Structure formats: structure tokens, C-alpha cells
Amino acid sequence: MNTLSIVLQTLHLLCATLWIGSLIYTEWVLWPQMRELGYGSLRPKIRSMKMRRKMGIAIVGTLLTGYLRGWVDGVFDRLFSPYGVLFLLSAIIVTASVVWWLHFPTRDRKVGWFLYYASFVLVFALMIALRFLAGR
Secondary structure (H helix, E strand, O other): OOHHHHHHHHHHHHHHHHHHHHHHHHHHHHHHHHHHHOOOOOHHHHHOOHHHHHHHHHHHHHHHHHHHHHHHOOHHHOOOOHHHHHHHHHHHHHHHHHHHHHOOOOOOOHHHHHHHHHHHHHHHHHHHHHHHHOOO
């Protein structure tokens, strides 16, 4: 493992930690409090919050550092190996979920939010599998 790969892995994990932390905060603290207060009138303010921008940086940062990490580790030389297939599968899933999130979906889109969170869990599992296959 070279220095660039280690730096990209560190940045990838940092961004992913910020992403999951923001998801936990949003779902377990922010939205329950807002439901109590009646968040209908607050919705326009929330959708333009600075916090969403910071969350977006963490999300896009996770995506980009993951792509760069795969490139540096030579995933494109072994796309038809189990490692390459899992990498492409996770790239497709996470890109779709990030594109969906970047379209500012409202909270009434229950199925979309369920798929967003399910895709996060699935991609996390794929990342674990990729670590087992990285040296092969």
C-alpha cells in the first residue's frame, strides 16, 4: 500500500464517518424534534441550511475519494475479478443514492428515503467485502 492510497483511504473514512454521523443526527435528533414542532413552516429554511451543504461535502467527498482509492489501487486493471465487480456494484449504488439525495427530496418520499438508507447499509457491507478482496 503506497502513501497516496493511505491518504485517500484516510480521507474516505473521514468523509464516510461525517456522512454516517450526519445521518444519525438527522434521523434520531433533528427530525423527531421538528415533527414535534410542526416542521411544515420550517421546511424552506431547512432545505437551504448550511448544514446540508456540509453534509453534501462529506457525501460527495466519500464518493470521490472512494473512486480515487479504487483507481490508485488498480481496480480498472481487474474489473472482471470479484474485486472489480464489487467495486462497480458499489459505485453504481452509491452514485444513484447520492444523485437522489442531491435533488433535495422531501421527507414525504418514504420509499426513496428507505432505499437511500438501505443503499448506505449495502454499500457499507460491500466496502467490507472489498477490504477482504483487496490483496487478491
